[in-house]
Amino acid sequence: MRVLDPYHSDAVIGACHAMLKWADERGYGDGQWLGYMWEDPEIVALKDCRYDVAVEVDDPDFRAEGEVGRYDFPAMRVAEVTLRGNIELEQRALDWIFGTWLPRSGFVPDDQPCFEAWIGRPFAHGYEHFELHCHLPVKRPGPGLSAN
Numbered sequence: 001m002r003v004l005d006p007y008h009s010d011a012v013i014g015a016c017h018a019m020l021k022w023a024d025e026r027g028y029g030d031g032q033w034l035g036y037m038w039e040d041p042e043i044v045a046l047k048d049c050r051y052d053v054a055v056e057v058d059d060p061d062f063r064a065e066g067e068v069g070r071y072d073f074p075a076m077r078v079a080e081v082t083l084r085g086n087i088e089l090e091q092r093a094l095d096w097i098f099g100t101w102l103p104r105s106g107f108v109p110d111d112q113p114c115f116e117a118w119i120g121r122p123f124a125h126g127y128e129h130f131e132l133h134c135h136l137p138v139k140r141p142g143p144g145l146s147a148n
Contacts, residue, residue: 001067006051007041015053016122022068023055032056033118035132053122076112078135079105082119086128090116093134102136110137 001022003015012035023029036052054071064070079101081093094114102109118124119131 001053002069003051003053004049005047006049007046012051012053013123013127015051018067019053019055020121028055028057029121031058033120033122035116035118035122036113037115038113073112076110076137077107077139078137079107080136081134082132083134084119084129084131087130090130090132090134094136097134097136102138105138106140107138108141110139112137 001015001019003011006012020029023031032055034052034054034056036054038050038052039048041049052069052071057070062070079097081097083089083093114137115135117133117135119133125131
């Protein structure tokens with residue numbers, strides 16, 4: 001479920017609740033919950049940012065319906081940081097992945113969005129405590145590209 005302008009309102013919380021209801025009604029509620037950040041809000045105007053609330057569905061016949069879309073990601077390699085705490089930890093984790101780990105890793109960002117993989121359901125631990133894995137899709141640089 002796409003959320004436009006997600007970083008200054010309760011739009012993500014509302015979308016999570018709507019997706020949880022939708023997923024529970026169809027038996028998908030206990031799947032892996034994900035949040036995709038398509039733009040970096042430090043680079044792109046907040047009003048132009050997009051965030052997708054998602055749940056993995058292992059059903060090749062699944063079809064998009066209403067506000068719920070379908071996106072098939074390719075297999076990918078990711079850098080992962082697990083966090084348990086307040087939401088400020090997520091920004092610190094992403095800053096560390098991009099600013100410290102990535103320049104030393106020999107990898108470059110892949111052409112996929114950063115994403116969160118919730119440990120349990122979204123907001124299962126309330127609105128102040130988060131448990132999730134932050135993922136940055138990465139790849140080896142191609143010929144002529146440098147990871148540094």
